[in-house]
Amino acid sequence: MITVGHFVIYLRRVFSQLFKPPFRFSQFFEHLEKIGVDSTLVVVLSTTTTGMILALQLGYIMRMFHAEMFVGSAVAMALSRELAPIMTAIVLIARNGSSMAAEIGSMRVTEQLDAMEIMAVDPIHYLVVPRVWAAFFIFPVLTAVANIVGIAGAYFVSTTVFQVDASLFFQKIYLFLDPNDVYSGLMKSAILGVIVALISTYNGYITKGGAKGVGRATTTAVVTSTVAVLVADYIMTDILLNTLMRAG
Amino acid sequence: MTDIITITDLHKSFGTQKVLDGVNLKIEKGKITIIIGKSGTGKSVLLKNIIGILKPDSGHITYKGEDITTFNTDKILDMRRDFGYLFQDAALFDFMNVGENIAFPMVEQLEMANKKELAEKVAYLLDLIDLPGIENKLPSELSGGMRKRVGLARALAVDPKIILFDEPTTGLDPILADSIDKLIVKVTREMDLTSLIISHDIPSAFHIGDKIAFLYDGVIAFDGTPQEAEQSNHPVLQRFIANSLGRRAHA
Ligand SMILES: Nc1ncnc2c1ncn2[C@@H]1O[C@H](COP(=O)(O)OP(=O)(O)OP(=O)(O)O)[C@@H](O)[C@H]1O
Numbered sequence: 001m002i003t004v005g006h007f008v009i010y011l012r013r014v015f016s017q018l019f020k021p022p023f024r025f026s027q028f029f030e031h032l033e034k035i036g037v038d039s040t041l042v043v044v045l046s047t048t049t050t051g052m053i054l055a056l057q058l059g060y061i062m063r064m065f066h067a068e069m070f071v072g073s074a075v076a077m078a079l080s081r082e083l084a085p086i087m088t089a090i091v092l093i094a095r096n097g098s099s100m101a102a103e104i105g106s107m108r109v110t111e112q113l114d115a116m117e118i119m120a121v122d123p124i125h126y127l128v129v130p131r132v133w134a135a136f137f138i139f140p141v142l143t144a145v146a147n148i149v150g151i152a153g154a155y156f157v158s159t160t161v162f163q164v165d166a167s168l169f170f171q172k173i174y175l176f177l178d179p180n181d182v183y184s185g186l187m188k189s190a191i192l193g194v195i196v197a198l199i200s201t202y203n204g205y206i207t208k209g210g211a212k213g214v215g216r217a218t219t220t221a222v223v224t225s226t227v228a229v230l231v232a233d234y235i236m237t238d239i240l241l242n243t244l245m246r247a248g
Numbered sequence: 249m250t251d252i253i254t255i256t257d258l259h260k261s262f263g264t265q266k267v268l269d270g271v272n273l274k275i276e277k278g279k280i281t282i283i284i285g286k287s288g289t290g291k292s293v294l295l296k297n298i299i300g301i302l303k304p305d306s307g308h309i310t311y312k313g314e315d316i317t318t319f320n321t322d323k324i325l326d327m328r329r330d331f332g333y334l335f336q337d338a339a340l341f342d343f344m345n346v347g348e349n350i351a352f353p354m355v356e357q358l359e360m361a362n363k364k365e366l367a368e369k370v371a372y373l374l375d376l377i378d379l380p381g382i383e384n385k386l387p388s389e390l391s392g393g394m395r396k397r398v399g400l401a402r403a404l405a406v407d408p409k410i411i412l413f414d415e416p417t418t419g420l421d422p423i424l425a426d427s428i429d430k431l432i433v434k435v436t437r438e439m440d441l442t443s444l445i446i447s448h449d450i451p452s453a454f455h456i457g458d459k460i461a462f463l464y465d466g467v468i469a470f471d472g473t474p475q476e477a478e479q480s481n482h483p484v485l486q487r488f489i490a491n492s493l494g495r496r497a498h499a
């Protein structure tokens with residue numbers, strides 16, 4: 001309960017600083033680049049294989065109904081709605097959430113955060129805010145990449161294993177994939193990015209007790225972010241489905 | 249003789265551990281005050297209370313007549329413009345090189361934007377600490393002593409009125425320690441600063457200090473000039489001095 005209270009106070013501090021000038025562009029771009037460089041390859045590898053596995057599983061079932069040309073649209077739907085945002089978030093937690101916690105945590109235990117404060121710079125503004133913005137922008141970008149390579153994986157499996165005609169594959173995707181599925185997935189992933197950045201930086205920020213404490217902060221950041229991402233995804237999916245159903 | 253900082257009945261505990269238990273101390277303007285005391289007695293904690301990164305449980309700290317324990321964040325930030333602070337382990341930003349570290353307070357606090365001016369000032373400060381030309385090195389590439397000296401340069405970068413030094417010479421070789429001592433005396437006198445220094449080096453403390461304050465058991469058990477300290481009949485202080493000198497003789 002105490003930690004929840006502290007986290008709420010932390011959230012308030014971060015949100016009060018989000019739009020406060022000066023905007024730290026160089027910090028922001030540094031983190032964008034870092035996340036991109038660190039994680040693109042892993043995102044590509046894990047979602048390509050996810051697309052391929054899904055296509056394989058669905059393909060065998062759908063072939064029974066002579067519906068293997070729908071594999072692409074089914075995979076595209078699953079990816080864009082759920083799997084791409086979630087897989088991307090999990091990869092980014094492992095690569096970047098952990099390093100956010102470790103970097104800020106080791107700055108805490110070596111008094112660098114205190115030093116910053118003494119020089120009249122709020123560490124939340126200098127270190128946390130650029131990371132939150134970077135995550136907000138880069139999560140959807142990598143999710144979009146995940147969608148594309150995941151569908152490419154499905155395309156490869158559909159056309160080779162199940163001999164689906166290439167143009168048919170895309171035609172069905174075009175027919176069944178609602179752009180709203182893609183948008184809602186990207187929107188979700190931006191919010192997941194903010195959640196991951198907030199939880200990870202928070203665990204770094206409150207680190208205590210030397211190198212051991214940094215290790216603990218990193219583990220807690222990864223575990224908490226993972227659970228939070230899944231819970232938040234469920235809640236957002238619920239809300240999105242409700243509004244889409246009502247609209248549709 | 250004016251007091252620039254007055255500490256009155258300062259208490260600070262961490263959980264059940266009482267660290268400061270009624271500290272009273274006056275810091276005179278333009279003087280070098282040295283705080284001595286055993287490891288773990290709360291010297292660093294005292295300094296952090298003065299600069300406002302730790303909040304006292306009770307008691308008062310006045311700076312220029314105003315009670316800083318009642319300050320809001322903006323006023324604390326304002327006050328800190330007057331202070332330079334050297335952390336015990338330097339606390340250099342590990343994601344910046346040496347030059348960026350030293351420039352940081354100039355950019356953030358003095359809002360200096362001219363790259364050339366910044367580079368010149370950084371070079372000047374690096375000269376001052378006898379480490380010219382290491383602007384592009386990362387803190388992780390420096391020795392402990394070098395880091396400490398860069399920390400010193402960063403603390404002096406904003407032309408502070410008061411410098412708080414947490415063990416500026418610990419871990420340096422005697423010759424270097426001596427030159428840092430001289431540097432502190434020089435900047436204090438020439439720039440009319442007030443220095444508050446934590447030190448474990450008793451001979452140096454007695455040599456450069458205008459005033460010695462002995463922190464023991466949560467209180468300032470003695471304060472006065474080095475002469476008064478030497479002649480005092482405070483048993484613990486005498487033992488502390490004797491021990492420190494003895495250890496140095498052994499080393
Ligand atoms: N942020 C903190 N949280 C909890 N305990 C702390 C904190 N800072 C200091 N302490 C405790 O307060 C006591 C005094 O610490 P402090 O660092 O002030 O000692 P010191 O006199 O500077 O010692 P040294 O000469 O070794 O630097 C120590 O027991 C330390 O564990």
Ligand SMILES: [Mg+2]
Binds near residue numbers: 292
């Ligand atoms: Mg200390």
